[in-house]
Amino acid sequence: MPYIGRFAPSPSGPLHAGSLVAALASYLDARAHGGTWLLRIEDIDAPRTVPGADRVIMRQLQTLGLRWDGEVLWQSQRDAAYRQAMDALAARGLVYGCACTRREIVENHAALEKARGARQALLDGERPYVGTCRNGLPPGRQARAWRLRVPPGEESFIDRWLGAQRQDVAHAVGDFVLRRADGLWAYQLAVVVDDAAQGVTDVVRGADLLSSTARQRVLARLLGARPPRVMHVPLILDPATGLKLSKQNHAPALDLARPVEQLGLAWRALGFGPIAADTPARFLAEAIPQWARRYKG
Incomplete structure (x- = not known):
């Protein structure tokens, strides 16, 4: 089957160092397989959604050279x-x-x-x-x-x-x-329905979502869908607290004045050595074949 991957941030704030690790791994895996990389805005949890954060995330991804394929899907339009x-x-x-x-x-x-x-x-x-x-x-x-x-x-x-x-x-x-009791659709249902509708074959995301995978696979099969392959990459922890970097824990937004530096930090967090590059495009051109040698297949 043709590879279809996706990055699915929640617009509760801008991307931070932890979310970039997941975004970069997802992007590289799709490109290493010659596949499609989709962007889905998971704004189903309305109380946590920050107005305009989706557009901020999209601009961040573009500045980092992480360009998605096709149209963006918003979960709030999928009732x-x-x-x-x-x-x-x-x-x-x-x-x-x-x-x-x-x-x-x-x-x-x-x-x-x-x-x-x-x-x-x-x-x-x-x-x-x-x-x-x-x-x-x-x-x-x-x-x-x-x-x-x-x-x-x-x-x-x-x-x-x-x-x-x-x-x-x-x-x-x-x-x-x-x-949910507040009338909103639960994440578990929304993500399974959307992955099936978009034909997603591979999910690359943070290790904090590993515990959701089994229940999502059960639900996918009950809905007649084929569960995607999964890869759960390491989390970035706050050295001061030991907690994962997250918007809830007030992780600072990425400093996009130095996008190559931000990509390099995420790349090294994924276990790779430094890449000498002066633009995001050149960085990614070096990173994709290295990722392919280790994780393609």
Whole structure:
């Protein structure tokens, strides 16, 4: 299949050093495979969207020489597609309403652990949903969110950076949300629907999203889509706090007065040696064949 990759930033602020590592890796992998590189603006989470940040991100990418192919897709314009996907799942009995609050989810999981007499290792600190509303809402309660009935079984896949991975989604995550209590579409549904619609064959992104991969693969197959290959690249950590650089942690925007320097820092974070270049175009022309020798195939 022809290679189709994508970079999908959330417009909650400008790109920073951490997001550039993911963008650069995604771009290089697409170009090394002679493929298409798409840009998707994941603005589905309206409360976190900063007006104008999408255009800032696009200008940053262009300044860095990371030019995408085709038209940009905005998730905020995709409501009908997400609704159609959820309706298709609901018609098969795979969706149900859930009345649980965040506090109740934590308390119900703690009660289950106590009953079992054993603690469960948490996935990125996330409490699995224990299925409280799976067989119907409690008396007097109304649905706040809508969840997917996750089938039993282990999901296995090969990550092109991290190697063999496996996860029992039903156990580690539980039935996950497709539409949130605030009425917004959940990231997990939106990303799977959009990857399928755009024909994405390969996803290269930060390692913080590795824990979402298994559930996205489960959902993709339930929607009749082929899950893309994945590569999860290292995160950039703040040396002062040890936390990943992110917009939520107030990571500074890229200094685009020196775009080649910014590309070089991201390149070295991906495990490569220095490149001598005076423009982004020349830098990328050197980087693409080096990436291909290591990661093509």
